Amino acid sequence: MALLPVTTHDQLIRSKARENSLCPQIWALLDTVTDPEIPVISIWDLGVLQDVIEQASRVEVVITPTYSGCPAMREIEQDICKTLKRAGYSHVEVTTRLSPAWSTDWMSKQGKQQLMDFGIAPPTPTWQVRKVICPQCASTDNSLISEFGSTACKALYKCNDCLEAFDYFKCI
Numbered sequence: 001m002a003l004l005p006v007t008t009h010d011q012l013i014r015s016k017a018r019e020n021s022l023c024p025q026i027w028a029l030l031d032t033v034t035d036p037e038i039p040v041i042s043i044w045d046l047g048v049l050q051d052v053i054e055q056a057s058r059v060e061v062v063i064t065p066t067y068s069g070c071p072a073m074r075e076i077e078q079d080i081c082k083t084l085k086r087a088g089y090s091h092v093e094v095t096t097r098l099s100p101a102w103s104t105d106w107m108s109k110q111g112k113q114q115l116m117d118f119g120i121a122p123p124t125p126t127w128q129v130r131k132v133i134c135p136q137c138a139s140t141d142n143s144l145i146s147e148f149g150s151t152a153c154k155a156l157y158k159c160n161d162c163l164e165a166f167d168y169f170k171c172i
Helices: 009-019 024-030 072-086 109-118
Strands: 038-042 049-055 058-063 091-096 142-146 154-159 165-169
Touching (some): 009 049, 024 049, 024 072, 038 109, 072 091
16 A cells, blocks of 8 residues: 655755765665664664764764654664774764654655555554554554554554554554
Protein backbone atom coordinates (compact mmCIF):
# COMPACT_ATOMS: atom_id res chain seq x y z
CA MET A 1 0.00 0.00 0.00
CA ALA A 2 1.41 3.39 -0.98
CA LEU A 3 1.61 6.05 1.70
CA LEU A 4 0.98 9.74 1.06
CA PRO A 5 3.91 12.11 1.53
CA VAL A 6 3.63 14.63 4.34
CA THR A 7 6.05 17.51 4.78
CA THR A 8 6.16 19.54 7.97
CA HIS A 9 8.05 22.73 8.78
CA ASP A 10 10.55 20.79 10.92
CA GLN A 11 11.09 18.27 8.11
CA LEU A 12 11.88 21.14 5.77
CA ILE A 13 14.44 22.51 8.23
CA ARG A 14 16.09 19.08 8.48
CA SER A 15 16.08 18.64 4.71
CA LYS A 16 17.59 22.10 4.14
CA ALA A 17 20.35 21.37 6.68
CA ARG A 18 21.21 18.24 4.72
CA GLU A 19 20.91 19.82 1.26
CA ASN A 20 23.07 22.82 2.23
CA SER A 21 25.66 20.78 4.12
CA LEU A 22 29.31 21.06 3.22
CA CYS A 23 29.86 17.41 4.14
CA PRO A 24 27.50 15.24 2.01
CA GLN A 25 29.89 12.29 2.36
CA ILE A 26 29.24 12.20 6.12
CA TRP A 27 25.47 12.29 5.60
CA ALA A 28 25.84 9.37 3.18
CA LEU A 29 27.81 7.40 5.77
CA LEU A 30 25.13 8.11 8.40
CA ASP A 31 22.47 6.75 6.04
CA THR A 32 23.88 3.33 6.93
CA VAL A 33 23.15 3.81 10.65
CA THR A 34 19.82 2.20 11.50
CA ASP A 35 17.56 2.09 14.51
CA PRO A 36 18.71 -0.95 16.54
CA GLU A 37 15.09 -1.83 17.40
CA ILE A 38 13.92 -1.48 13.78
CA PRO A 39 16.97 -2.33 11.65
CA VAL A 40 15.25 -1.57 8.33
CA ILE A 41 15.00 2.19 8.92
CA SER A 42 17.89 4.64 8.97
CA ILE A 43 18.18 7.31 11.63
CA TRP A 44 17.58 9.87 8.84
CA ASP A 45 14.34 8.22 7.66
CA LEU A 46 13.24 7.82 11.28
CA GLY A 47 13.68 11.58 11.75
CA VAL A 48 16.31 11.27 14.49
CA LEU A 49 19.28 12.66 12.53
CA GLN A 50 19.07 16.47 12.55
CA ASP A 51 22.38 17.92 11.42
CA VAL A 52 26.04 17.23 10.69
CA ILE A 53 28.69 19.87 11.28
CA GLU A 54 32.31 19.36 10.26
CA GLN A 55 34.88 21.82 11.60
CA ALA A 56 38.58 21.20 11.06
CA SER A 57 39.08 17.59 12.18
CA ARG A 58 35.96 17.42 14.36
CA VAL A 59 32.54 16.12 13.34
CA GLU A 60 29.43 16.93 15.37
CA VAL A 61 26.30 14.89 14.71
CA VAL A 62 23.04 16.28 16.10
CA ILE A 63 20.25 13.84 16.94
CA THR A 64 16.84 14.09 18.59
CA PRO A 65 15.47 11.12 20.55
CA THR A 66 12.12 9.70 19.55
CA TYR A 67 11.05 9.32 23.19
CA SER A 68 12.66 10.51 26.40
CA GLY A 69 14.43 7.57 27.91
CA CYS A 70 14.48 5.61 24.65
CA PRO A 71 16.94 2.77 25.27
CA ALA A 72 18.03 2.73 21.61
CA MET A 73 19.56 6.23 21.72
CA ARG A 74 22.76 5.13 23.45
CA GLU A 75 23.30 2.40 20.87
CA ILE A 76 22.53 4.85 18.04
CA GLU A 77 25.20 7.22 19.41
CA GLN A 78 27.71 4.35 19.53
CA ASP A 79 26.81 3.27 15.98
CA ILE A 80 27.29 6.84 14.70
CA CYS A 81 30.73 7.04 16.31
CA LYS A 82 31.77 3.58 15.04
CA THR A 83 30.59 4.32 11.50
CA LEU A 84 32.40 7.64 11.26
CA LYS A 85 35.58 6.41 12.97
CA ARG A 86 35.75 3.45 10.57
CA ALA A 87 35.62 5.99 7.73
CA GLY A 88 38.56 7.92 9.19
CA TYR A 89 36.85 10.62 11.27
CA SER A 90 38.69 10.43 14.59
CA HIS A 91 37.02 13.26 16.53
CA VAL A 92 33.29 12.57 16.58
CA GLU A 93 30.83 14.16 18.99
CA VAL A 94 27.14 13.31 19.17
CA THR A 95 24.90 16.06 20.50
CA THR A 96 21.34 15.41 21.63
CA ARG A 97 18.86 18.15 20.77
CA LEU A 98 15.61 18.00 22.75
CA SER A 99 13.85 21.04 21.28
CA PRO A 100 11.89 20.95 19.18
CA ALA A 101 10.72 17.57 20.38
CA TRP A 102 10.77 14.74 17.86
CA SER A 103 7.52 13.99 16.03
CA THR A 104 6.45 11.06 13.90
CA ASP A 105 5.75 13.70 11.25
CA TRP A 106 9.55 13.85 10.85
CA MET A 107 9.68 10.32 9.46
CA SER A 108 10.32 10.23 5.74
CA LYS A 109 7.88 8.72 3.28
CA GLN A 110 10.52 6.07 2.55
CA GLY A 111 10.91 5.34 6.26
CA LYS A 112 7.18 4.87 6.72
CA GLN A 113 7.12 2.52 3.74
CA GLN A 114 10.07 0.58 5.20
CA LEU A 115 8.13 0.15 8.45
CA MET A 116 5.10 -1.12 6.53
CA ASP A 117 7.22 -3.54 4.49
CA PHE A 118 8.82 -4.79 7.74
CA GLY A 119 5.39 -5.54 9.24
CA ILE A 120 4.98 -2.46 11.44
CA ALA A 121 2.09 -0.12 10.75
CA PRO A 122 3.53 3.36 10.30
CA PRO A 123 2.12 6.33 12.20
CA THR A 124 -0.49 8.46 10.55
CA PRO A 125 0.25 12.19 10.42
CA THR A 126 -0.69 13.95 13.66
CA TRP A 127 -3.15 16.23 11.82
CA GLN A 128 -5.15 13.34 10.30
CA VAL A 129 -7.75 11.09 11.85
CA ARG A 130 -5.85 8.00 12.95
CA LYS A 131 -6.39 5.06 10.65
CA VAL A 132 -4.11 2.20 11.53
CA ILE A 133 -3.33 0.20 8.41
CA CYS A 134 -2.60 -3.51 8.74
CA PRO A 135 0.84 -4.11 7.19
CA GLN A 136 -0.24 -7.60 6.11
CA CYS A 137 -3.45 -6.91 4.19
CA ALA A 138 -3.85 -3.07 4.25
CA SER A 139 -7.17 -3.25 6.11
CA THR A 140 -8.13 -0.45 8.49
CA ASP A 141 -10.54 -2.75 10.35
CA ASN A 142 -8.46 -3.58 13.40
CA SER A 143 -8.53 -3.56 17.19
CA LEU A 144 -6.12 -2.28 19.80
CA ILE A 145 -4.83 -5.15 21.93
CA SER A 146 -2.34 -3.22 24.05
CA GLU A 147 -1.03 0.35 24.25
CA PHE A 148 2.45 -1.21 24.36
CA GLY A 149 3.83 -3.45 21.64
CA SER A 150 7.33 -4.89 21.28
CA THR A 151 8.76 -1.52 22.42
CA ALA A 152 7.29 1.48 24.25
CA CYS A 153 7.03 3.46 21.00
CA LYS A 154 4.67 0.89 19.49
CA ALA A 155 1.16 -0.36 20.28
CA LEU A 156 -0.11 -3.87 19.55
CA TYR A 157 -3.08 -4.28 17.20
CA LYS A 158 -4.98 -7.18 15.69
CA CYS A 159 -6.42 -7.04 12.19
CA ASN A 160 -10.07 -8.08 12.08
CA ASP A 161 -9.77 -9.10 8.41
CA CYS A 162 -6.60 -11.23 8.21
CA LEU A 163 -6.56 -11.90 12.00
CA GLU A 164 -2.83 -11.11 12.26
CA ALA A 165 -1.39 -9.21 15.22
CA PHE A 166 0.96 -6.35 14.38
CA ASP A 167 2.81 -3.42 15.90
CA TYR A 168 1.73 0.14 15.19
CA PHE A 169 4.35 2.87 15.56
CA LYS A 170 2.58 5.34 17.85
CA CYS A 171 1.92 8.79 16.54
CA ILE A 172 3.48 11.69 18.42
